[in-house]
Amino acid sequence: MHRSAQRARSVLRLAARHSLYLAFGLAAALAAAGASAQDAYPNRPIRVVVPYPAGGNTDIIARDVMKELSRRLGQPVVIDNKPGANSILGTELAAKAAPDGYTLLVVIGAYANNDSLYRQLPYKSSELVPISQLTRTSLVLVTARPGLRTLDDLVRSGAQGPSPQSFASSGVGSAAHLLGERFARSTAMKGAMHVPYKGTADATTDLVSGRVGFMFDAISAMGPHIRQGRLAALAVTGQDRSPLLPEVPSLTELGHPELVTYAWAGVLAPARTPPAIVRKLADEFAQVMKGDELRTRLAAISTEPVGSTPAEFARFIAQEARVNGDVIRQLNISLD
Template structure:
């Protein structure tokens, strides 16, 4: 009996030693992997088709980020369901820093309209904000109002008469416009389209009255006189349209909506990898060519820490969720 007890104690001691050794080996291996990261190509998933604004920003950043990190950054397009399919794929990948997701402002809107298989605010690791810019509030060129104040006056006099076009139900452009409806106390009729292009086409043709459009898609139409700009949605005026006031300057100091893009990863990415990616991305954003390209699209580089970007994401999710609830918005 004594012999058996001693043998068991010796076995237990050896097992404990092996476990401790194994733990230290795994910890050392993990630390080495984080220190040497990246050792293979990185995948950047985009939830929209090639050629769009999100895709262009992703490819621009990927091309610059690869040389900084010493590994290729490969853009992979997975369009569908407003970017939700790509987000699910990315956020359910291993949290090792080799799968990233290009999140757009719409990422924070989607929880208000879709039953998602993930928690947008908690099932992710914020990495870096890339760029942000305004939406241009533009009206058809024949519209009788020439300022935002004049537009609101007409809309208040005839509730439900005037319409706004968007790229679809549950889009960030719908939320930006609904937010202005609530702020200004007006009631515009929502006309959703399947994409930005048809929404802009019908606004130019006068089939809808107003649109909150991205700078890249709307500025050329304003510059050629096919649409007239009434305001921009950020606190600062757009350099390409210096005479067009902000919504704040137009009498609505509480109104601000920003169109932005950033990079997130699955929940649990080690802090060392988060910081390395954030530092590399912020370095890329300081590149003169990058700055020039972003400026041409009405965007500015926006360097934030992972913690600051995470706060932005969660605050925007809460903001749009409250708006959808207060206005009874849903996808029909």
């Protein structure tokens, strides 16, 4: 009986050891299969959701960049325009997609601001992971009001004039609105009045006519009006002067480094996308953004290539969300 019990215990130990070996072997096989799948990435087309209409600046930048990415990866990279609700519809679609590296999302400044602008969003920022900041674009401060030819002229008119200075934007909570508010507060332009429009075109019409005092907008959009003398460019919002407006000083030169601002674009992926795929994509985008042909095309719209790491892009988004979120909360803006 004693020997029988010993044999039984031996058999159980052997069985347990065998099961453990099988478990280790299975785990190793699964890890190897996962690594192999990631090494083979991509082996089919990649969809890039652009939550804005076709033909706009964001779409143009995305198509130029993704064309180069496709060449490097050897797979089609397909743009899927999903506009609506201040980019929320397309962002939700990407956030809920499979985290396999085959659905990516292009975002701009609205993405960083929407958490503060909306009380309820159909997605959480934790459902998306940063890959790389692609570009940054200087804006320009313009006016058509007579006698305003420098930033100091504008500031004095808003601080000492008989009536508040007004500024235009494409809507409440837009990048131009938030920057206009930051500018008015930083320069002590008392009572600067925000005039929201339904879009940039309507705002520009009233800006050029002088019905509204000033506005921040893309150099590519304001350039023709500046060249024709219909608008005066007072400052660019980048760290340095723009090659497209070399005679116009930067806000840093003018003593306002706290107001340095860029329009920007970057790429996210669904959370839980394998880290190896995120790193691979970030490395590929970094190389894409160094391309001479792409840099030339971007320069034509006063846009600079970036190509950051995931960690750098995460810090950048957090800083954008903090700065603009503070303004949104101070103004008690809510879009839902």
